[in-house]
Amino acid sequence: MSKLDFDVPAKGGFSFDLCKRNDMLMKKGVQPPSYRKTGTTIVGLIFQDGVILGADTRATEGPIVCDKNCEKIHYMAPNIYCCGAGTAADTEAVTDMVSSQLQLHRYHTGRESRVITALTLLKSHLFNYQGYVQAALVLGGVDVTGPHLHTIYPHGSTDTLPFATMGSGSLAAMAVFESKYHEGLTRDEGIKLVTEAICSGIFNDLGSGSNVDVCVITKGHKEYLRNHLLPNPRSYVSAKGFSFSKKTEVLLTKVTPLKEKVEIIQAGEAMEE
Amino acid sequence: MSIFEYNGSALVAMVGKNCFAIASDRRLGVQLQTIATDFQKIYQIHDRLFLGLSGLGTDAQTLYQRLVFRHKLYQLREERDMKPETFASLVSALLYEKRFGPYFCQPVIAGLGDEDKPFICTMDSIGAKELAKDFVVAGTASESLYGACESMFKPDMEPEELFETVSQALLSSVDRDCLSGWGGHVYVVTPTEVKERILKGRMD
Numbered sequence: 373m374s375k376l377d378f379d380v381p382a383k384g385g386f387s388f389d390l391c392k393r394n395d396m397l398m399k400k401g402v403q404p405p406s407y408r409k410t411g412t413t414i415v416g417l418i419f420q421d422g423v424i425l426g427a428d429t430r431a432t433e434g435p436i437v438c439d440k441n442c443e444k445i446h447y448m449a450p451n452i453y454c455c456g457a458g459t460a461a462d463t464e465a466v467t468d469m470v471s472s473q474l475q476l477h478r479y480h481t482g483r484e485s486r487v488i489t490a491l492t493l494l495k496s497h498l499f500n501y502q503g504y505v506q507a508a509l510v511l512g513g514v515d516v517t518g519p520h521l522h523t524i525y526p527h528g529s530t531d532t533l534p535f536a537t538m539g540s541g542s543l544a545a546m547a548v549f550e551s552k553y554h555e556g557l558t559r560d561e562g563i564k565l566v567t568e569a570i571c572s573g574i575f576n577d578l579g580s581g582s583n584v585d586v587c588v589i590t591k592g593h594k595e596y597l598r599n600h601l602l603p604n605p606r607s608y609v610s611a612k613g614f615s616f617s618k619k620t621e622v623l624l625t626k627v628t629p630l631k632e633k634v635e636i637i638q639a640g641e642a643m644e645e
Numbered sequence: 646m647s648i649f650e651y652n653g654s655a656l657v658a659m660v661g662k663n664c665f666a667i668a669s670d671r672r673l674g675v676q677l678q679t680i681a682t683d684f685q686k687i688y689q690i691h692d693r694l695f696l697g698l699s700g701l702g703t704d705a706q707t708l709y710q711r712l713v714f715r716h717k718l719y720q721l722r723e724e725r726d727m728k729p730e731t732f733a734s735l736v737s738a739l740l741y742e743k744r745f746g747p748y749f750c751q752p753v754i755a756g757l758g759d760e761d762k763p764f765i766c767t768m769d770s771i772g773a774k775e776l777a778k779d780f781v782v783a784g785t786a787s788e789s790l791y792g793a794c795e796s797m798f799k800p801d802m803e804p805e806e807l808f809e810t811v812s813q814a815l816l817s818s819v820d821r822d823c824l825s826g827w828g829g830h831v832y833v834v835t836p837t838e839v840k841e842r843i844l845k846g847r848m849d
Contacts, residue, residue, distance in 0.1 A: 442775065
């Protein structure tokens, strides 16, 4: 029976079964694989009514762009969103996990989630793994205590700021923020500034590119503007498309018809006493 | 040498109009020596869901067996097949569990979801999902495949045209990769049937 326990869904957390084998392979000269990163430019700023988050949409695998339109602004709670930079699997997994924990907490307390709760959950998880979970996050939201914006580094340290940038394009975006940010921005000014900062990252940083995603969070309301700006359209597509003159040579064809889905309509009959 | 270049593989999945196609090469090698020319890389999980696994052959087979086990348990408990989106989350969770000692595999998942809407997705070896609306690629030939698919893809293709496009993209990309090739294996799935075809390619 103990052999069966091994394969049954585990209680959660990481499993280190294959570490010994992978170590042995590395000693034999085999290079470990490169993971999908989100090169990235992610930004956040606080404006007069709440928080605006922005992100680019390029995901890279080494020097190749593997996803031209990925989503980097992750949902945490109805009033809290989080942008993620670093290893894509880590940012997705950590934000998903904390999002579920926040949901359970909401059920337990019966109250709206607070940004500081998400912050503490994230930083304690990342610190626990001493930076091996490579997720650099910009967390923003509006709760009962007001609008909040935080940055979280892979080792677990955090900063609370009025405007923040992270990722490989953070210097390009920060340059825009430092020159144009001021307190009391209106919604439109804020969106314009965030878009400008992300565009600066897209055009100047090689690890960021494609489109701009924006998320505006105010008290009791949020707006997720997916692909708010598309500064890199595919304008070179030929109208007539590709046509193949020589057909592919096929050696063998096997056709399997799929089962028709049968619908059972119960003819209700009154039950007899 | 990278661990992904030990066995060699090429996988591509593309979306058409209410249908999808998933294709792989057929070579199994040990570095530069070819030891099999009919190696299966695409597995059928249920009627309308296919899984392709590229990368290290042994990890691909182990991962496939684990996933079939989990899916069968799911079928027993829920009395229905898994939706492609759910299956993708399952694969992602299984891979992320091994974050610090990963399986050296890159899966490509393709299936027909609710209302016969095609779903394709790929992941890196630790489970970072990439949901695409047009095509996904994986394997040693992935760089060529990206280029070929990017230029040959058109939205809303009918099954026959989709088959032609996927085959041409696959064969032209594996021709430029030493570690994959020896023909192709293409599945084109529509709501009513699954057409499996074996392609003739360069045997080098």
